[in-house]
Amino acid sequence: MNNKKYATYLFDKIKRLSFSNPGVTRETYGKGENSTHKFLIKELKRNTHSLDIDYGGNFLGIHKGRSEKIIVIGSHLDSQKHGGNFDGLAGVIMGIILIKTLKENNIKPHYSIGVMGIRGEESCWFPYSYIGSKIAIGQFDKKLLHSLKRSDTNKSLYYHINKSGFDAKKIEQGKVKFNLKNIRYFIEPHIEQGPVLEKKKKPLGIVTGIRGSFRFRDAKCIGEYLHSGATPIDYRKDSVVAVSTLVNEMNLYWKQQLKKGDDLTITFGQFFTDFEEHSFAKSAGLVNFCIDVRSNSKKVLEITKKQLLKKIKNIEKNTKTKFKLGKETNSSPALMNKKLVKIFDTYSKSIGTDSEIMASGAGHDSSVFANYGIPSLMLFIRNKNGSHNPNEYMGINFFMDVFKVLHGVITKKM
Numbered sequence: 027m028n029n030k031k032y033a034t035y036l037f038d039k040i041k042r043l044s045f046s047n048p049g050v051t052r053e054t055y056g057k058g059e060n061s062t063h064k065f066l067i068k069e070l071k072r073n074t075h076s077l078d079i080d081y082g083g084n085f086l087g088i089h090k091g092r093s094e095k096i097i098v099i100g101s102h103l104d105s106q107k108h109g110g111n112f113d114g115l116a117g118v119i120m121g122i123i124l125i126k127t128l129k130e131n132n133i134k135p136h137y138s139i140g141v142m143g144i145r146g147e148e149s150c151w152f153p154y155s156y157i158g159s160k161i162a163i164g165q166f167d168k169k170l171l172h173s174l175k176r177s178d179t180n181k182s183l184y185y186h187i188n189k190s191g192f193d194a195k196k197i198e199q200g201k202v203k204f205n206l207k208n209i210r211y212f213i214e215p216h217i218e219q220g221p222v223l224e225k226k227k228k229p230l231g232i233v234t235g236i237r238g239s240f241r242f243r244d245a246k247c248i249g250e251y252l253h254s255g256a257t258p259i260d261y262r263k264d265s266v267v268a269v270s271t272l273v274n275e276m277n278l279y280w281k282q283q284l285k286k287g288d289d290l291t292i293t294f295g296q297f298f299t300d301f302e303e304h305s306f307a308k309s310a311g312l313v314n315f316c317i318d319v320r321s322n323s324k325k326v327l328e329i330t331k332k333q334l335l336k337k338i339k340n341i342e343k344n345t346k347t348k349f350k351l352g353k354e355t356n357s358s359p360a361l362m363n364k365k366l367v368k369i370f371d372t373y374s375k376s377i378g379t380d381s382e383i384m385a386s387g388a389g390h391d392s393s394v395f396a397n398y399g400i401p402s403l404m405l406f407i408r409n410k411n412g413s414h415n416p417n418e419y420m421g422i423n424f425f426m427d428v429f430k431v432l433h434g435v436i437t438k439k440m
């Protein structure tokens with residue numbers, strides 16, 4: 027079977043294994059994820075020299091090169107509930123095809139090549155991201171093994187890991203199975219989950235960094251409900267005006283930073299007055315809202331937060347309102363390896379594959395490996411209709427275009 031046919035066969039097979047109308051469901055440490063791992067391990071074993079499964083159920087199959095050092099191609103195999111078939115899966119299948127090609131053509135590359143299938147990346151099953159990759163590198167917080175409960179069963183992560191046939195106790199003891207010192211690079215091929223490559227008609231995105239974030243999910247602005255006809259502007263304490271001013275100012279600030287060349291997104295995804303008390307004949311005394319700020323630079327995130335707080339202070343003074351931002355959550359940005367970006371960019375150009383250098387707005391396992399200190403890279407594959415939904419669609423020809431670049435770099439440039 028040629029590579030394109032074999033890839034199509036694997037995508038279709040996994041789709042059938044995890045089908046849940048509409049879309050697929052591969053729940054973390056549940057039926058969908060377990061059967062996907064089991065099937066792909068069987069396929070991968072046909073072509074690897076060795077295959078290991080760690081205490082958390084991540085697998086790593088290896089094709090030996092001249093060096094002991096490994097380039098790991100990997101991604102996650104869980105999905106959202108009724109999600110798309112390609113998110114995560116594409117990266118692992120690309121690794122499997124790569125190893126198959128190396129074996130069939132008797133190629134011994136400089137580095138050994140590993141394929142890693144990772145557990146639990148999506149945070150919809152357990153309210154936590156990157157469970158599998160953090161277990162793989164021994165950085166999973168052991169307290170969470172008991173406290174995290176799966177959203178559909180309400181049973182603990184500890185329970186589900188053991189029920190799936192792995193060893194939560196070893197994870198609790200901080201044990202790591204894979205030999206991390208041997209991992210030279212981590213490369214994650216993954217569908218693009220935004221519209222950029224589709225709009226620009228390019229098959230490949232080379233990712234420079236994965237954005238980190240800070241968020242205030244439950245922010246509010248408190249003013250006063252006052253008569254709309256009887257209260258002059260100077261006497262008002264209008265929460266709608268206050269938060270709108272903030273939205274407007276932050277939007278202008280965002281545009282200025284982009285002009286300076288900074289990577290940044292600012293989103294006020296929720297904005298609502300109090301249904302019980304608001305009225306067309308009153309200025310509003312309460313607005314609930316949220317803020318989501320992302321950047322691939324830690325510094326930009328810090329500066330933006332300072333700006334946000336400064337603007338809020340001014341707006342409070344001018345509108346006589348009070349902001350309460352509530353609990354903050356955040357994640358660290360991760361930079362992809364510059365040398366790898368360059369190698370892939372140069373090579374893709376040299377064979378006429380159109381590529382786009384871009385940041386990733388969504389989080390991915392490669393950020394865990396990058397922040398651990400393993401030089402990492404993400405390759406985005408052109409994909410239609412967004413992601414995390416059943417209509418997610420990656421054309422197999424774009425997958426093969428990206429495969430060609432990956433195969434070429436690994437056999438010729440490394």
Ligand SMILES: [Zn+2]
Nearest residue numbers: 102113114216
């Ligand atoms: Zn994903």
